[in-house]
Amino acid sequence: MYKPDYLLYLKSLCLFQDINHNLLKKIVDASNLYFRETNENIPIHNEQNMIIILTGKVNVHMIESSGLQYKIGNLNSSDVCLPSIFLYTHVNNSIILEVTQSSVYIEVPYLFIKSLSVKEPILKRNILRSLHKNLQSTYEEIFNMMS
16 A cells, blocks of 8 residues: 555544645655564664554563563554654663554654644644553553553
């Protein structure tokens, strides 16, 4: 499937709701579309990119500088991942995005989406909503593991 085929699907995501078609088209044009099979990892081409899971499921693992690895969350269809936010607060660590169900995702350059969000307050609101949803589900998962 090609990027233009996902244009209508993207409109249904929280991240892109209520933004105009031309803005969404700019985002699609600036993005790269990828497909990964189950048990593959999603390579992080650039820590600054925004990764948007279109379909599938992905586990997020942290690897500490000591080599210790553990799961810190998961991503499902329509979830957003900004590796730079995580890695900024966890210096000397890295993350692995492990595909647990065949996934299609796009990567959007962070600086591009950031510059658009300055001009488009609705996009900025949607980014914050999407990240809040991810943080809340990760918190709930960690809390349940500790119970």
